[in-house]
Amino acid sequence: MINITTNIEGKDHIIIVEGDVDASSSIHLDEALTELANDELVKNILVDGTQLNYISSAGLGVFMSYIDDFKSKNIKMVIYGLSEKVLNVFQILGLDQLMTIVSDKKEAKEKLHEVQS
Amino acid sequence: MISEKGLLRLTILFAVLCWLSLVLADIFLLFAEINEANAGITKEIPQLLLSLYIIFVYFFFKIRIQKAESINFIDLLWHVFSTGLIVSLIQLAVSLFFYLLSDSKLMQNPLMVNFFYHVNLGAVIIFLVSTFIVWKRLILYQKNKRLLIIWQIFEYSILASLLYSFFQTSGQQWMFNGLLGIFILYGLVLSFNLKWIAYLNFKQKWRSILLLALVILYLYYFVNNLFGFSQEFNLIMDLLDNVYILSIAGFIFIYSLISILVILFNLPTSSVFEQKISEVLNFQRLSQSIQKGDSENQVYDVLLESSNNAVFSSSAWLEIYQDNEPVEILKSNISDLKITQVRKSIQDSGIYAYLNKHKSNKFKKDLNLNKLATNLNDPDYGSVLVMPLIIQDRQIGLLVLLKDVSDGFNKEMIDIISSFVNQACISIENFELLTEALKNERYKEELKIASRVQKSLLPHSLISDTEFEMHAFYESADEVGGDYYDFFKTAEHKTAVIIGDVSGKGTSASFNMSQMKGVFHSLVQFDLDSKTFFTKANHALSHCLEKTSFITAAYYIINSEEKSISFSRAGHCPGLYYNSQEKKADYFHNNGMGLGIVRNERFEEFIDINKIYYNSGDILFLYTDGIIEATNSEGEEFGYERLSNYLEENSEKKPKEIQDGLIKYLYKFIGSENLEDDYTALIIRFL
Numbered sequence: 001m002i003n004i005t006t007n008i009e010g011k012d013h014i015i016i017v018e019g020d021v022d023a024s025s026s027i028h029l030d031e032a033l034t035e036l037a038n039d040e041l042v043k044n045i046l047v048d049g050t051q052l053n054y055i056s057s058a059g060l061g062v063f064m065s066y067i068d069d070f071k072s073k074n075i076k077m078v079i080y081g082l083s084e085k086v087l088n089v090f091q092i093l094g095l096d097q098l099m100t101i102v103s104d105k106k107e108a109k110e111k112l113h114e115v116q117s
Numbered sequence: 118m119i120s121e122k123g124l125l126r127l128t129i130l131f132a133v134l135c136w137l138s139l140v141l142a143d144i145f146l147l148f149a150e151i152n153e154a155n156a157g158i159t160k161e162i163p164q165l166l167l168s169l170y171i172i173f174v175y176f177f178f179k180i181r182i183q184k185a186e187s188i189n190f191i192d193l194l195w196h197v198f199s200t201g202l203i204v205s206l207i208q209l210a211v212s213l214f215f216y217l218l219s220d221s222k223l224m225q226n227p228l229m230v231n232f233f234y235h236v237n238l239g240a241v242i243i244f245l246v247s248t249f250i251v252w253k254r255l256i257l258y259q260k261n262k263r264l265l266i267i268w269q270i271f272e273y274s275i276l277a278s279l280l281y282s283f284f285q286t287s288g289q290q291w292m293f294n295g296l297l298g299i300f301i302l303y304g305l306v307l308s309f310n311l312k313w314i315a316y317l318n319f320k321q322k323w324r325s326i327l328l329l330a331l332v333i334l335y336l337y338y339f340v341n342n343l344f345g346f347s348q349e350f351n352l353i354m355d356l357l358d359n360v361y362i363l364s365i366a367g368f369i370f371i372y373s374l375i376s377i378l379v380i381l382f383n384l385p386t387s388s389v390f391e392q393k394i395s396e397v398l399n400f401q402r403l404s405q406s407i408q409k410g411d412s413e414n415q416v417y418d419v420l421l422e423s424s425n426n427a428v429f430s431s432s433a434w435l436e437i438y439q440d441n442e443p444v445e446i447l448k449s450n451i452s453d454l455k456i457t458q459v460r461k462s463i464q465d466s467g468i469y470a471y472l473n474k475h476k477s478n479k480f481k482k483d484l485n486l487n488k489l490a491t492n493l494n495d496p497d498y499g500s501v502l503v504m505p506l507i508i509q510d511r512q513i514g515l516l517v518l519l520k521d522v523s524d525g526f527n528k529e530m531i532d533i534i535s536s537f538v539n540q541a542c543i544s545i546e547n548f549e550l551l552t553e554a555l556k557n558e559r560y561k562e563e564l565k566i567a568s569r570v571q572k573s574l575l576p577h578s579l580i581s582d583t584e585f586e587m588h589a590f591y592e593s594a595d596e597v598g599g600d601y602y603d604f605f606k607t608a609e610h611k612t613a614v615i616i617g618d619v620s621g622k623g624t625s626a627s628f629n630m631s632q633m634k635g636v637f638h639s640l641v642q643f644d645l646d647s648k649t650f651f652t653k654a655n656h657a658l659s660h661c662l663e664k665t666s667f668i669t670a671a672y673y674i675i676n677s678e679e680k681s682i683s684f685s686r687a688g689h690c691p692g693l694y695y696n697s698q699e700k701k702a703d704y705f706h707n708n709g710m711g712l713g714i715v716r717n718e719r720f721e722e723f724i725d726i727n728k729i730y731y732n733s734g735d736i737l738f739l740y741t742d743g744i745i746e747a748t749n750s751e752g753e754e755f756g757y758e759r760l761s762n763y764l765e766e767n768s769e770k771k772p773k774e775i776q777d778g779l780i781k782y783l784y785k786f787i788g789s790e791n792l793e794d795d796y797t798a799l800i801i802r803f804l
Contacts, residue, residue, distance in 0.1 A: 094708070098710075
């Protein structure tokens with residue numbers, strides 16, 4: 001159903017989300033994000049959504065709940081690689097206006113760098 | 118048909134009549150003999166009357182003794198004993214009479230002697246026949262077909278022997294003896310059917326021996342008495358010449374004797390039989406205790422008590438666990454202090470370690486029962502048997518049985534305790550399952566109520582307006598859902614319509630949905646524009662929604678005076694609008710933000726406000742994402758395009774028909790009628 005892996009590339013933490021994020025599996029996404037939010041060394045988070053097939057409102061709720069949290073901790077988060085369908089879900093809710101969503105990893109890294117500078 | 122009671126009375130009547138006629142006939146014959154006159158009746162007449170008397174007595178007891186409802190062996194024997202007692206009393210009275218009048222002339226009168234002999238005869242026949250029937254009942258206890266046939270041959274041929282008396286002549290002594298010999302041998306073979314003895318307990322066995330011995334004593338007395346008469350007096354009718362009477366007397370004697378011997382030999386083992394029977398009964402108690410509505414504790418009590426009795430342990434205790442922690446200890450003849458001491462000894466014996474090993478394995482492997490019994494190094498107890506109570510993979514208790522001798526538990530005992538414990542566990546598991554099922558049933562009921570309450574939160578009737586017609590449809594995947602729609606006429610020509618969806622599903626979603634309804638009905642009164650409505654709604658909801666929850670909604674104000682729709686979108690799926698002039702259905706492209714996502718003043722920046730003017734034939738189609746995200750077996754979503762195409766193709770239909778067709782289309786697409794998400798559609802067609 002869902003598979004979440006966290007990798008570290010230099011200063012960046014990459015969360016790879018694969019599969020479907022629905023009401024029950026969104027808990028795992030929440031756990032992964034909490035871990036990073038509580039780690040003081042984490043400053044940059046990349047969310048790899050290339051393999052994300054579906055996200056339910058509960059899954060969107062998880063991302064939404066970290067927006068303020070990350071802002072206060074000065075953590076930057078960029079989501080990339082979303083399929084058109086999933087991106088549409090983010091856009092309808094309006095989350096694309098609150099979060100940085102880009103098309104690929106390269107752009108995402110640039111975005112992080114740009115925001116940092 | 119004559120009732121059983123009537124039959125009994127009838128047989129008594131006939132028996133008495135036969136006996137009286139017999140007495141009369143015999144005395145008449147005797148009188149004729151003495152006076153050397155022709156009596157006018159043949160000798161066969163009294164034989165016939167005697168046979169009839171026997172047959173009526175036989176039928177009487179056959180009906181009467183069969184009537185005994187439950188087979189109680191001691192009662193049956195008691196019946197024989199009491200009949201024998203009455204018969205003996207009659208005989209004693211007759212003897213006393215003879216004794217008192219032995220010198221008088223009266224006693225020399227053969228008529229008088231024969232009369233009293235007939236009294237004895239009648240009484241003895243009653244005893245013999247009734248005892249014969251009781252023996253029949255005992256022999257046929259737990260009968261099979263073969264035994265029944267053998268018995269019936271015996272019974273009917275003995276009855277048939279009554280006929281023999283008619284052809285009897287003195288020269289046929291060898292035939293008489295032969296017939297008697299055959300019957301007695303046959304009776305001897307039948308006498309080894311003694312299954313009833315196994316069901317007697319120790320006390321009942323002793324009583325049976327006593328009663329059977331008395332039967333033999335009676336028999337001796339009666340036969341002796343008959344002999345006495347036969348020797349002393351000239352009898353017109355001698356019972357000792359009757360093969361039937363002698364055969365059943367012999368049979369009764371043989372069966373009594375064999376029964377006494379068998380019971381005597383069974384006495385030493387009777388405690389074992391009693392033990393086995395009590396084990397079976399305890400087993401039944403264990404399995405039935407739950408059905409009777411007893412609590413788990415009663416099962417534990419029965420388990421401890423029956424285990425204790427089954428293996429004759431000196432002390433025992435039963436630990437009851439809850440979540441692997443002992444919560445209660447049921448004790449039998451042991452103190453808390455002693456339990457602590459014995460536990461240490463058990464610890465040394467390694468049984469606990471063995472059990473723990475299995476426990477960490479979640480009891481997947483079968484326990485080696487022989488490893489659960491061991492000798493103890495303890496001053497009071499020589500051996501111990503430890504038996505865990507296991508339901509599936511968890512231990513719910515531990516039974517410890519102690520004996521003062523070493524090697525006190527043999528394999529049979531371990532097996533029976535294991536069976537007891539298993540049965541108790543099954544009972545307790547059933548009890549738990551039943552309780553759980555009841556609880557679930559209650560939750561289901563609660564959910565049904567919640568579902569009813571939630572349905573009642575949605576509007577009951579639709580608004581009728583000269584400007585438009587509308588149709589609403591709602592179906593939730595679970596008992597309660599998170600979809601919401603509502604409308605309100607804010608003025609004569611103004612109608613506010615809202616559709617919403619709460620994040621998540623089920624109960625939590627439905628609670629938030631009811632909050633949304635509260636917010637809608639509070640704010641709609643103020644006739645606000647759609648943007649202000651959402652700003653205020655967001656403000657209110659920011660205080661009540663939990664961190665990860667949000668609500669998406671779309672708000673439409675239909676103004677029939679200026680034929681306009683002004684609307685805003687708060688993160689909800691964009692509305693679908695069919696333009697009848699262009700014959701095209703399109704989604705609105707307005708920006709928005711879900712309620713509860715930005716919980717500060719910045720929210721306002723994300724909300725657009727739009728306005729369009731409608732024409733007759735235009736359709737406003739509002740829906741929730743359940744329609745768009747409905748997925749077929751290949752993982753393909755229904756999507757936006759199918760929906761807009763469908764609306765374009767069905768734009769001429771009435772809202773209800775549009776909805777009916779859509780749900781059919783949707784079900785066909787996903788291949789079943791089971792929705793995974795809530796589904797709401799609100800269709801407004803302008804006139």
